[in-house]
Amino acid sequence: MLAPEKNWWKPLHRSEKTWVTVAFIWCIMLTAMMPIWFMSGRQNVPTVTYTTTPDEYKADVDAFVEEYGTGESLNGVPIVAPPPGSDIYILARQWQWYPILQLEEGAEYDLHLSSLDVQHGFSLQPVGLNLQILPGYDYVATIIPTTTGEFSIICNEYCMIGHHLMLGKIFVE
Amino acid sequence: MAASTASHDFESRTCTVTGLKVDLTAEKLIKANAVTAIVFLLIGGFFALLIALTRWQTVHLLPADWFYRLLTAHGFDMLVVWIVFFEVAGLYFGATVVLNARLVFPKVAWFTFGMMLVGTLMVNVIVLMGKADVMFTAYVPLVADPLFYLGIILFAVGALIAVFVFFATIVTAKREKAYEGSMPLFTYGLVAAAIIAVYALLSGALAYVPAFFASLGLMEVDPGYYRNLFWGFGHSAQQINLAAMVSIWYALAQITVGAVPVNEKLSRFAFILYLLFINLGSAHHLLTDPGYGFAWKTVNTSYAMYLAVLGSLIHAFSIPAAVEVAQRRKGYTNGLFDWLKKAPWKEPGFSALVISMTMFGWIGGVTGVTIGTEQINMTAHNTMRLPGHFHAPVVSGTTLAFMGITYYLIPLIFRKKLKFPKMASWQPYMFGGGMLLVSIGMIAAGLQGVSRRHWDVTFAQSPFTVDGLGTAQLMLGIAGVGALIAVTGGTMFMIVVLASVFTGKQEDANRLTLVSSDLNPLVTDAVPNTGKEISGDLLPRGTVVITFAFLMFFILYYFSNWWLLGRAWFIR
Numbered sequence: 142m143l144a145p146e147k148n149w150w151k152p153l154h155r156s157e158k159t160w161v162t163v164a165f166i167w168c169i170m171l172t173a174m175m176p177i178w179f180m181s182g183r184q185n186v187p188t189v190t191y192t193t194t195p196d197e198y199k200a201d202v203d204a205f206v207e208e209y210g211t212g213e214s215l216n217g218v219p220i221v222a223p224p225p226g227s228d229i230y231i232l233a234r235q236w237q238w239y240p241i242l243q244l245e246e247g248a249e250y251d252l253h254l255s256s257l258d259v260q261h262g263f264s265l266q267p268v269g270l271n272l273q274i275l276p277g278y279d280y281v282a283t284i285i286p287t288t289t290g291e292f293s294i295i296c297n298e299y300c301m302i303g304h305h306l307m308l309g310k311i312f313v314e
Numbered sequence: 315m316a317a318s319t320a321s322h323d324f325e326s327r328t329c330t331v332t333g334l335k336v337d338l339t340a341e342k343l344i345k346a347n348a349v350t351a352i353v354f355l356l357i358g359g360f361f362a363l364l365i366a367l368t369r370w371q372t373v374h375l376l377p378a379d380w381f382y383r384l385l386t387a388h389g390f391d392m393l394v395v396w397i398v399f400f401e402v403a404g405l406y407f408g409a410t411v412v413l414n415a416r417l418v419f420p421k422v423a424w425f426t427f428g429m430m431l432v433g434t435l436m437v438n439v440i441v442l443m444g445k446a447d448v449m450f451t452a453y454v455p456l457v458a459d460p461l462f463y464l465g466i467i468l469f470a471v472g473a474l475i476a477v478f479v480f481f482a483t484i485v486t487a488k489r490e491k492a493y494e495g496s497m498p499l500f501t502y503g504l505v506a507a508a509i510i511a512v513y514a515l516l517s518g519a520l521a522y523v524p525a526f527f528a529s530l531g532l533m534e535v536d537p538g539y540y541r542n543l544f545w546g547f548g549h550s551a552q553q554i555n556l557a558a559m560v561s562i563w564y565a566l567a568q569i570t571v572g573a574v575p576v577n578e579k580l581s582r583f584a585f586i587l588y589l590l591f592i593n594l595g596s597a598h599h600l601l602t603d604p605g606y607g608f609a610w611k612t613v614n615t616s617y618a619m620y621l622a623v624l625g626s627l628i629h630a631f632s633i634p635a636a637v638e639v640a641q642r643r644k645g646y647t648n649g650l651f652d653w654l655k656k657a658p659w660k661e662p663g664f665s666a667l668v669i670s671m672t673m674f675g676w677i678g679g680v681t682g683v684t685i686g687t688e689q690i691n692m693t694a695h696n697t698m699r700l701p702g703h704f705h706a707p708v709v710s711g712t713t714l715a716f717m718g719i720t721y722y723l724i725p726l727i728f729r730k731k732l733k734f735p736k737m738a739s740w741q742p743y744m745f746g747g748g749m750l751l752v753s754i755g756m757i758a759a760g761l762q763g764v765s766r767r768h769w770d771v772t773f774a775q776s777p778f779t780v781d782g783l784g785t786a787q788l789m790l791g792i793a794g795v796g797a798l799i800a801v802t803g804g805t806m807f808m809i810v811v812l813a814s815v816f817t818g819k820q821e822d823a824n825r826l827t828l829v830s831s832d833l834n835p836l837v838t839d840a841v842p843n844t845g846k847e848i849s850g851d852l853l854p855r856g857t858v859v860i861t862f863a864f865l866m867f868f869i870l871y872y873f874s875n876w877w878l879l880g881r882a883w884f885i886r
Contacts, residue, residue, distance in 0.1 A: 143568070144498050149578035154848060156858055157580055157631065164627035167865065168620035174876070175612045175688050183884040185689055186611065190604040216777040254604075260453045260537055262696045266763035266780070268883050271695040273603045275537040276455060280604035285884035293780045297696035297765035299449050301456070302379055305769040308778040 187272070187282035195257040195276060198232060205230040206240050215241055215310065228253060231294070231309070233261035233274050235301060238294045238309025246289050246313050254280045262298030265311070271297060286313040324416040330822040331726060335492075340410040340417035344403045344727055346427055348720070349815070351399035354434065355713070356808055358391035363801045366752070370794025371771060371787045378769040379447065385767060387441045389450025390466075393551065393708065395434050398473050400716050401507065401558050402430075405480040407727070408504040408561070413497070415487030423479045429472030436465030449767060451544060454525055454535045463526035467519065470547075474515045477508045499581055503561030506585040511554045513593060517546030538605050545596040552704070553592040553622075555712040557585065559674070560629050562715045563667055564636075569722055570664040570828065571657065573636035576848065581632050587625035591617040598682075601691035611688050623683055630675050631861050633667075635854035647851040650859055660739045660830040666718025669746035670711050677753050678707030680868050690875045693882065698764045698790075702756030709800075710749040714742060717807050721829055724811065730818030735829045738810045745803030751796025759789035 153161070179185055193201075209223040219240045223229045225248030232239050234257040244250060254263055256276040263272045268288070272280060294309035326335045361384045367375040376384065410417050417423060440446050446458035484505065487493060497505075521543035528535045564581070567573035575581040597614030600606060617623060641653035658664045681703040685694040694700065724732050732738060762784045764771050771790070773780050848854075 143574070144493060144495050145574075145578045149496065151577060151579060153577055153580060156635070156854060157577060160631045160858070160861060161580070161624075161628060163862075163865065164624055164631075167627075167868070168624050171623070171683065171687070171872070172612075172616050172619045175616070178689050178876070179608055179612075182689065182880070183886075184692065184879050184882050185886045186602060186608070186692055187604075187886060188607050259455050262765070264696065264763065264765060265883075269693045269763060269878070270882050270885060271602055271692055271697065273600075273695065275541075275604060277536070278538065278604040283886050287883050293778070295763065295765050295768075295780070297768070298453070299382070299767040301447065302382065304382075304767070305378065305773065306776045308773050308776045308780060310778060 184270075187280060189281040189283075191279040191281070193255055193277060193279040195255075198253075198255045198279060199257060201253070201279075202230045202232045202239065210240075211243065218309075220312075223250065225249065227251070231263070232257055233263070233296065233307075234258050236296070236303035236307040238296075238307065241309065242311045244286050244311060244313050246286050249283060249285050252282045252284050254282065259300050260298050261296050261300050261307070264295040264297040266293050266295055268292060273298065286311075289313045326416070329411070329726065334411065334414040336727075337410045337416045339420040339423075340406050341727055343417065343420070343423050343427065344406050344411075344723075347399050347403035347406070348723065348727075350427075350431060350434075351396050351403065351716075352720075352808070352811060354391045354395040354399065355804070357438075358388055358396055359801055359804045361385075361388035361391065363797060366794050366797030366801075368769070369771075370791050370797075372791060373794065374770075379444070381769045382447050382449070382767075383441060383444060386447060386449050387438060390437055390441070391434075392713075393450060393548075394466075394469065397555055397708075397712060397716075398469075398551075399430065401511075401554060402427075402473065402476045404558055404562070405476065405504055405508060406483075407723070408501040409480050409483040409487065411727070412501050413484065413487045413493045415483065415490065415492035417479070418482045418486050419479050422475060426472045426475040426479070429475070430469050433465045433467070433469030433472060436461055436468065440465065451548065452525060453544075454528055454537050454540045457529050460526060460529045463522050463529055467522050467526065470515050470518050470522070474512065477511050477515075480504075480508055496578075499575055499578060500561050500565045502582060503557055503564065503585055506589050507554045507557035507561065509589055510550055510557060510592065514547050514550035514554060517543055517550065517593075517596075518548075521547055538603065541600060541603060542596070545599040546593065549596040549599060550593045552708060553588065553595065555708065556592070556626075557588055559670070559712045559715045560585075560626075560633075562719050563629070563633050563671060566663045566667040566715070566718050567633055567637050567640075569719075570661050570667065571637055571640045573633075573640035576632055576635050576639055576854070580628060584625040584628035584632070587621050587628075591622040591625075594618060595622065595686070598686040598691070601686070601688055602695045608688070615686050615688055615691075620683070623679075626675070626679060630671070630679075630864065631857060633671065634860060635857040638854040638857050639848055639852055642852045642854075650856045654856060658828075658830060662721050662738045662742050662829055663718045665739075665746075666714050666742040669742050670715040670718065673714070673746060673749065673753070674707045674711030675864060676867065677750075678703065678711055680871050681757065682707065683868075684872050684875050687872075687875075690879055692885070693875070693879050694760065696766055698756045698760030698766050700760070701766050702753050702758075702760055702793075705749060705756065706753045710746055710753070714745060714749075717745070718742065720807075720811055724814050724818070725823035728815050728818075729820060729822055730814050731821050732810065732829055733813045733818050734810050737806050738829050741803055741806040741810065743803075744806060745800055748796045748798070748800025748803055752793050752800060753796075755789045755791070755793025755796055759786045759793065762786040762789070764790070 222243040228251045230253045261274040292311045296307035325338045367373045440462045446462040448456040448458045524535045594614045646653040646656040
């Protein structure tokens with residue numbers, strides 16, 4: 142609040158020097174952890190993205206459901222069982238995830254995500270993985286399910302009045 | 315710019331506490347902006363109560379449409395209106411009263427106040443009419459009424475003009491030699507806040523102007539582009555708060571215990587770090603977005619190399635150290651923490667400072683850096699961990715700091731005797747305690763997968779069912795109870811401030827600024843702690859212990875989140 146004395150450019154006190162040094166080392170560690178995990182961790186943020194359009198993406202998803210559909214459905218949403226190693230698709234729209242996937246534990250899949258209308262949030266629970274979904278962007282995540290059971294996809298990006306109805310499923314055996 | 319050095323005359327009074335000149339026009343502008351800010355804090359706080367009582371599943375107060383509507387208004391009124399109006403008041407205060415100077419372009423300042431007010435009212439009316447249920451973020455391709463965007467643009471341009479009035483005023487103050495030597499640290503920090511404000515508001519214009527044209531059907535806006543520019547505004551806007559809040563921390567430390575920075579150079583350097591690196595943090599919001607590579611995300615989210623975090627870590631040491639040294643100079647030299655025990659805990663400015671710093675750093679800072687880590691963000695993005703995080707720095711940090719300084723603006727600027735001083739003494743504890751429960755409840759619910767901005771965690775009306783919610787409902791209940799307590803604390807603040815401003819006894823604050831005592835550390839009662847080397851009993855040993863304990867907590871929380879991420883499905 143008050144003006145400092147005339148000559149305030151003074152050397153740091155020992156305690157200040159120590160703290161700034163320790164804090165800076167911690168900052169370097171925080172920085173280093175990301176490339177370290179990038180090279181050695183098994184959970185990294187997907188980077189592959191293609192440009193698409195809602196029509197194009199819808200066609201991709203329809204072809205996918207056609208090819209690997211089990212013929213069964215749950216609440217009107219078809220259940221699809223793609224083979225390990227394949228490209229798999231989920232589309233988000235107001236207010237539904239489509240289709241329902243049946244996957245195998247330990248198998249690798251290339252999961253495509255996009256929206257037909259507004260932005261949505263892909264929140265896989267209780268696994269605890271979340272990705273942003275934008276219309277026009279085909280976001281590809283290479284995933285390996287490591288647990289079995291029934292999993293829910295919650296929409297966690299606000300998408301208007303039916304937002305809290307939007308729930309999808311993935312089954313892993 | 316007013317380059318004339320001839321006209322030094324302006325209508326002023328002499329402050330009875332500091333002996334400095336107070337420009338009467340500036341004083342009126344400070345009052346107008348501060349009162350408007352507090353009125354919208356009241357409105358936004360009322361919305362907060364209704365929202366919290368809806369997310370508390372047992373109460374589940376509002377219907378879905380009103381929940382989303384009020385959440386939109388709450389975000390705008392709290393994150394933008396309350397804080398920016400108060401900051402404009404702060405800028406005018408720091409540029410005139412603190413510098414003993416006159417405000418240049420007072421007519422422009424009044425005009426821009428009108429612009430911001432009209433913009434605010436437009437946004438609130440449109441949202442409450444149900445024509446903009448798009449949340450504060452208004453992500454395209456969601457479309458709101460064009461007047462919604464226009465209102466925000468009007469507000470932002472108004473704020474930008476206010477920032478330029480501030481710049482013109484400090485330049486003029488220097489030219490007219492209103493003050494001698496270096497600018498006080500308080501104003502220096504505000505300059506940092508104002509510079510950040512310029513690029514935040516420009517970025518906002520680049521997001522909102524296209525969105526406005528999109529709402530008229532004149533163009534299409536790429537959602538990825540919008541998110542990037544929006545957060546250049548939305549995130550940086552909170553960094554304006556950060557710089558303003560830290561300035562206020564230094565001010566509160568000086569007002570309440572007479573603390574001055576142990577090393578001006580270091581404190582000023584920390585503000586420079588904010589200036590240079592903090593806007594990179596906008597990338598925090600884009601970490602799980604498609605379209606970016608690893609390098610872009612990590613360089614930006616880490617503020618180049620956590621250099622803005624380093625700025626905060628410096629303040630985290632230098633402010634408590636300043637308080638400790640000031641206390642030790644008064645003779646409280648026993649042991650490590652005698653200085654803290656003997657601190658003026660009944661003084662609302664002091665308790666607000668301590669609670670604000672603690673909640674900002676231990677909860678806001680630690681959780682923010684952790685979930686802002688590229689890979690860890692996948693576990694947290696858009697869950698309740700997000701609002702749990704940002705309510706700590708924004709509400710418990712910034713808002714409480716602003717509340718704290720208001721108790722001293724009332725005698726100094728409004729020249730009213732503070733009413734209900736006992737209520738004022740308790741207020742920061744009530745507000746901070748409630749907000750602690752809010753943040754912890756939200757974070758714990760988010761860790762169990764609960765989404766933010768969501769009307770019904772039980773998905774009762776969905777064709778599908780979800781199980782495995784664990785104790786999420788209990789946690790949301792804890793956040794709800796916390797919100798009730800915090801709103802009570804907020805109401806206490808409103809009662810003290812509004813009663814004092816409108817019905818308080820008019821008097822010149824004759825040396826008296828503290829609420830809980832007759833001392834005035836700002837002027838004479840503190841032992842001046844400049845000039846002499848700090849050694850022996852005066853060493854801030856307690857602060858060293860506190861900051862290292864903080865670092866341990868930080869490290870523990872940070873690495874436990876990597877462990878948590880490591881349990882998820884494999885993904886790349």
